Amino acid sequence: MAERAGRTGSARRRALAPLRRLAARPRIAALTARLAPRSVRTRTTLAACVSVAVVLVAASAAVLLLLRVNLEHSIEAGAREQAQVVGRLAADGRLPNPIPLDNGTDFVQVTDARGTVLAASQNLTGRPALTPTGRSDGHETFDLADLGDEHHQRVTTLTTDTPTGPVTIRVGASLHTADTAEDLTTAALGGLSALLVATVGVVTWKATGRALRPVEVIRSEVAAIGDRDLDRRVPDPGSDDEIARLARTMNDMLDRLEAAGVRQRRFIADASHELRSPLAVLRTQLEVAHTHPDPAVRADLVAGALQDTDRLQSLATDLLLLARLDATGHGGPQEEIDLTGLVRTTVENRGPQPHRVTLDLAAGLTTSGNPMWLGRLLTNLLDNAQRHARHHVTVRLAADSAAGQAVVDVTNDGPPIGAADREKVFERFTRLDDARSRNDGGTGLGLSIARDIATLHGGTLTIKDTTDGCTFRIRLPIRREP
Known part of the structure; x- marks a missing residue:
């Protein structure tokens, strides 16, 4: 029973896992929206810094790669040159023991076809032959722990014929110089990149702020303009850029709004005036007709009231049609x-x-x-x-x-x-x-x-x-x- 209950609980948790992930997505989206920069100035600065940082990282990686390749090529060339010198000595039967080291060379070891050490540099005297342990980056790797210290080296192998048979020459060249140069270059590039990104950020922040300052002035002025002061206008920067065109467009729009407001107020005043006269005449006619004792006079007054009513109806119809034309466009x-x-x-x-x-x-x-x-x-x-x-x-x-x-x-x-x-x-x-x-x-x-x-x-x-x-x-x- 306990085992069955455990299996049931595990199945329920697996079934509910997608629902939990779906429920977490809105929270993640809301958090991302809150953390996202809201101002154009901030977004522009971040975009500039990220763009420059990406370019600098790519350029730094390319520089470091070229530097590393060139340094390793130089070190390998020196090691191969020493291996060729030792090979010529072995071929002439004049192989010294111990073998002297050139600058940048850590060790030299010469072995015959059976793996017997025939000669070696001073630091490998009396040590067994080096045996490959694998390959890395197209080169054989060796266990160099017998040298008594950790070494980052590139081992160059050369085989040559001698009077006693073929021998294998292995020359170990230190990569310490390349590592040091790479570390220094990485630190220098990192520092310069950080300084450059910071400079770009500061310059972009200030330049964007200065460029957007007229926009903020325009926004503040537009926010302050109410329906009662449409005669106000936003300041024109006087330049010939997008912000100046925006200011002129805003002023043109305010001109149209002001003209529309003037037309609307004039229309309302005229409509009120046009409606007031027939309504006053109609009221007078009805009041007189209501109190006049002569039926003939009352009939004439009612007929005149009907004419004014027709005119009011026509005026109301025209006003509604104008409103509809203005609204539909x-x-x-x-x-x-x-x-x-x-x-x-x-x-x-x-x-x-x-x-x-x-x-x-x-x-x-x-x-x-x-x-x-x-x-x-x-x-x-x-x-x-x-x-x-x-x-x-x-x-x-x-x-x-x-x-x-x-x-x-x-x-x-x-x-x-x-x-x-x-x-x-x-x-x-x-x-x-x-x-x-x-x-x-x-x-x-x-x-x-x-x-x-x-x-x-x-x-x-x-x-x-x-x-x-x-x-x-x-x-x-x-x-x-x-």
């Missing part, structure tokens, strides 16, 4: 529209009009957009034309193939609009004179709505120069056949 659902049919239908569905409407429409012109909004654009222009025409209104539709646009002209034979007022009439709640007063039934928003709709459909709405009458020209992109 696009023309709504897009579909292919038969522009010729849309213009004809819009004019014919208006029913009887105060002035005759003449149509001159080119066939087969199509565009993309929202048919309901484009119909509202034409309706507003027709309402304006009927309001100010003397005898007739003309609607023309033609194609400007060179520009790839459809041109709609809505012309009335009323008084022309002067060049100085041709942009002003498109402002909200603008009426130029008594002829364009609220008594004519307009809300002062129709032309503004019409231009917004044309703009959202990629077109324009302007007033054309005419000598007699007034022409509003719409330009819309023509839908091209694939």
